[in-house]
Amino acid sequence: MLINADIIVLGKATSQFVTDSGLGGLISYRATVSLKILKANTREVMAVINEVSGGVDITREAAAKAALTRAVEKIDTDFAKELYETLEKQSSITLKITGIADISELNLINRLMRSFIEVKDSRVRNYSGSSATLEITLKRGNATDIARRLEQIKEQRIKAISAGQYDVEARVEK
Numbered sequence: 001m002l003i004n005a006d007i008i009v010l011g012k013a014t015s016q017f018v019t020d021s022g023l024g025g026l027i028s029y030r031a032t033v034s035l036k037i038l039k040a041n042t043r044e045v046m047a048v049i050n051e052v053s054g055g056v057d058i059t060r061e062a063a064a065k066a067a068l069t070r071a072v073e074k075i076d077t078d079f080a081k082e083l084y085e086t087l088e089k090q091s092s093i094t095l096k097i098t099g100i101a102d103i104s105e106l107n108l109i110n111r112l113m114r115s116f117i118e119v120k121d122s123r124v125r126n127y128s129g130s131s132a133t134l135e136i137t138l139k140r141g142n143a144t145d146i147a148r149r150l151e152q153i154k155e156q157r158i159k160a161i162s163a164g165q166y167d168v169e170a171r172v173e174k
Contacts, residue, residue: 006165011035015064026056031067033075047086051075091138098131099172106132116149143168
């Protein structure tokens with residue numbers, strides 16, 4: 001399945017009968033709504049939200065619906081704000097770079113990445129032959145900003161090939 005999105009929200013909502021005793025003809029239900037927010041490209045779980053709420057009404061269907069509506073309303077109150085804050089805290093991109101001469105050059109590139117004002121941290125995730133993958137945690141900015149910065153490095157000639165939402169491809173020029 002091809003998904004053109006930054007995040008995926010998966011969810012499950014259930015509602016269960018609680019009681020109809022002692023409620024003066026009303027019926028009580030309890031609803032549970034669970035959401036999982038994933039990064040679309042890696043399927044990494046970014047956040048999990050669970051909410052439970054009760055609902056009462058004169059029919060089972062209406063009580064179940066009331067419970068579900070209340071649970072969703074509780075989530076809806078802060079969902080956008082919490083999602084934004086989660087995305088802001090977990091801003092990271094992947095840099096795939098080729099043309100690396102040796103481990104010393106890779107270490108230099110990694111140190112240079114850490115010197116960018118947009119970068120909180122940079123870690124080598126994979127190195128094989130002349131190619132490496134770095135995971136970059138951002139303080140601010142995005143992959144396009146990092147691609148521009150790579151091409152401005154004076155100590156190294158690096159050509160940015162492409163920049164997506166969460167990744168940059170680059171090549172060391174000789």
